[in-house]
Amino acid sequence: MITARPLTFQQALKKNLKRVLTFWAPLSVIFTGLGALLGFYTLSSYATAIDRPDVMAAALEAKSALIPWLATVIGMLGVYILILLSTTVLFGLTVSLFNDVPSLQPKLVGILLLPVLVATIALLWQIFEGPTLSNGERLFWMLLLLALALMTLLSVPTFRIAVDICATMAGPSDAKSWPLRGWFMVMLSLLLVSTVISVVFPASLILDAYIGKDTPEAINRLMFISMFAACIALLPVVIFYVSQADLFKRLALGVMAVLGIGVIVISISPGGPAAVVYSAALVMKARDPVAARYLLTKTYATEDFDTHVWGNTETLRGQPVVSAFPLFSFGDVLLLCPARLINTPRKEWPEQSAYCVLTQNSNAIRVPKKSQPATATVTTPANTTVIRAGNPAADAAKKA
Numbered sequence: 001m002i003t004a005r006p007l008t009f010q011q012a013l014k015k016n017l018k019r020v021l022t023f024w025a026p027l028s029v030i031f032t033g034l035g036a037l038l039g040f041y042t043l044s045s046y047a048t049a050i051d052r053p054d055v056m057a058a059a060l061e062a063k064s065a066l067i068p069w070l071a072t073v074i075g076m077l078g079v080y081i082l083i084l085l086s087t088t089v090l091f092g093l094t095v096s097l098f099n100d101v102p103s104l105q106p107k108l109v110g111i112l113l114l115p116v117l118v119a120t121i122a123l124l125w126q127i128f129e130g131p132t133l134s135n136g137e138r139l140f141w142m143l144l145l146l147a148l149a150l151m152t153l154l155s156v157p158t159f160r161i162a163v164d165i166c167a168t169m170a171g172p173s174d175a176k177s178w179p180l181r182g183w184f185m186v187m188l189s190l191l192l193v194s195t196v197i198s199v200v201f202p203a204s205l206i207l208d209a210y211i212g213k214d215t216p217e218a219i220n221r222l223m224f225i226s227m228f229a230a231c232i233a234l235l236p237v238v239i240f241y242v243s244q245a246d247l248f249k250r251l252a253l254g255v256m257a258v259l260g261i262g263v264i265v266i267s268i269s270p271g272g273p274a275a276v277v278y279s280a281a282l283v284m285k286a287r288d289p290v291a292a293r294y295l296l297t298k299t300y301a302t303e304d305f306d307t308h309v310w311g312n313t314e315t316l317r318g319q320p321v322v323s324a325f326p327l328f329s330f331g332d333v334l335l336l337c338p339a340r341l342i343n344t345p346r347k348e349w350p351e352q353s354a355y356c357v358l359t360q361n362s363n364a365i366r367v368p369k370k371s372q373p374a375t376a377t378v379t380t381p382a383n384t385t386v387i388r389a390g391n392p393a394a395d396a397a398k399k400a
Contacts, residue, residue, distance in 0.1 A: 012248035039066045042073045042277050046328070049274035051350035054358055055328055055335055062331020069284060069330065076280040081262030084202040087233040088258065090195040091116060095241055097188055100169040101162045109241045111159050112192070113234060115149040119196040120230045124203060128223035146189060199230040202265070209275035211347030222270070229265040236261065278346055281328070288326045291339035293367040295321050296359060309355050310338045321367055327356055334361045 020027065040060065047056050059065075091112075098108050122145070126133070133141070153159045167180040203226040212218055236257040243250050266272040281287040295316055302320040305313045314321040325342055327349075328335040337356040344352050 012246060016248070035070055036066075038073070039070050042069070042273075042280075043330075045273045046277045046281060049278055049346060049349065050327060050335075050353045052328070052335060052353050052356070052358070055330070055333055058333040058358075059328075059330045062333065065331040069280075069286070072284040073277060073280040076276055076283060077262075077266070080205065080266060080276055081258065083205055084229060084262055084265050085233050085236075085258055086198045086201050087120075087195055087230055088236050090191060090198050091234050092237045092240070094188065094191040094195060095237060097184070097191070098162050098166055100166045104158060104162050106242045107158050108162055109238055111153065111156055113238065115152065116192065116195055116234065117231055119145055119149070119192075120199050121227055123196055124199060124223060124227050124230065127200075127203065128219060128226070142193070146193060149192065150185065150189065199226070202226065202229050202233070205275075206265075206269045206272070209269050209271040211271050218270075225265075225269060228268075232261050232265070274346070286326075286329050288329065289342050291323055291325045291342055293321055293369070294324055294336060295319055295365040295367050296357075296363060297365060298363045299359060300357060304357075306355075309340070311340065316367070324357075327353065329361065332360045332362055334359050334364050336364065 043056060043059050047053050047059075094112060095105060095109055098105055101108075154163075163181060163184060167184045206222060206226050206229065210218070210222060236254045239257050240250050240254040243253060245253070266276060278287070282289075293314075297319055300320055302313050302315045305320060305322055307313065310322055310324075322336070323339040324336040325339060326334060327337045335353075335356050335358050337353070341352050341355065
């Protein structure tokens with residue numbers, strides 16, 4: 001019986017690219033529909049985050065601005081996923097140290113997974129609910145746990161055999177060199193410690209996205225979400241090394257797992273989607289926290305603006321001129337907010353956005369900045385210097 005040879009990575013890639021080109025027409029329709037749904041969802045998330053649902057209807061009419069908006073949101077989503085799954089990368093590098101023994105790697109993944117999970121859960125528990133420790137105490141417990149983990153790993157015969165083989169392959173001229181084994185264990189220890197410490201990054205993102213009240217229930221919820229995110233982030237590495245499929249399929253499964261896990265973690269994090277979209281709006285300049293003077297040519301009058309909120313509102317050619325910044329600029333939709341709200345954090349926008357005015361970019365003209373009055377220096381007989389504001393040209397005319 002003749003068995004078919006497995007496809008190489010290049011052959012599998014070409015085969016799947018041909019499949020994509022064959023079914024490109026229906027796939028393009030599916031991607032277009034998914035893009036429209038994602039655009040609607042992200043715009044809705046931003047409108048909800050600032051509590052201004054009235055921007056949705058007008059923003060959806062600007063279809064030409066939807067493509068760069070989606071590109072920016074997807075790029076920011078990729079950055080968030082990369083940070084959330086930093087543990088995945090480091091754990092994958094840890095297992096890759098044993099590439100010289102590929103037959104043992106499926107077992108080694110399980111052997112290395114246990115101490116990483118235990119240390120991850122312990123570290124997150126200490127951060128959220130554990131006792132406050134000094135830097136010296138944290139270092140002591142970290143070194144103690146690392147020593148226990150290494151002793152446990154070395155007690156497993158499969159792990160010892162893998163270390164011996166990898167150290168021998170690194171220095172074949174000196175197969176019994178203990179310094180090589182020691183150096184290999186040092187590298188392994190550094191990667192294991194880095195993998196555990198890296199769970200701080202996704203936990204920080206989850207905490208930053210949360211804008212609710214700091215109640216004990218909320219803290220417990222955030223702790224369990226952080227633990228779940230840190231533990232599930234190790235799954236792509238397990239899939240890649242345990243799967244018996246060819247390299248292309250393993251990579252495809254790993255990438256799909258990375259994307260799926262990232263989306264799941266962001267979705268279950270309180271305020272996670274809003275945080276991603278809010279950051280994307282800043283990158284795209286849809287939210288531009290830079291104050292400027294705007295002449296509003298339609299809809300609004302000077303008396304519509306409260307001086308306690310907007311400051312002194314000027315009138316130019318019968319139209320109001322306000323000092324404001326765009327909280328949302330999408331297509332022809334423009335949401336202007338008072339300059340004094342420029343440093344408002346995201347969690348306060350649902351209350352503060354009511355002071356903002358909804359207009360159109362075509363109806364808001366950015367007025368050039370006026371120069372500050374020049375200063376003139378006058379020397380008194382008592383040899384003291386007095387600086388007063390004025391017009392130098394007018395002062396010279398008076399002297400003449």
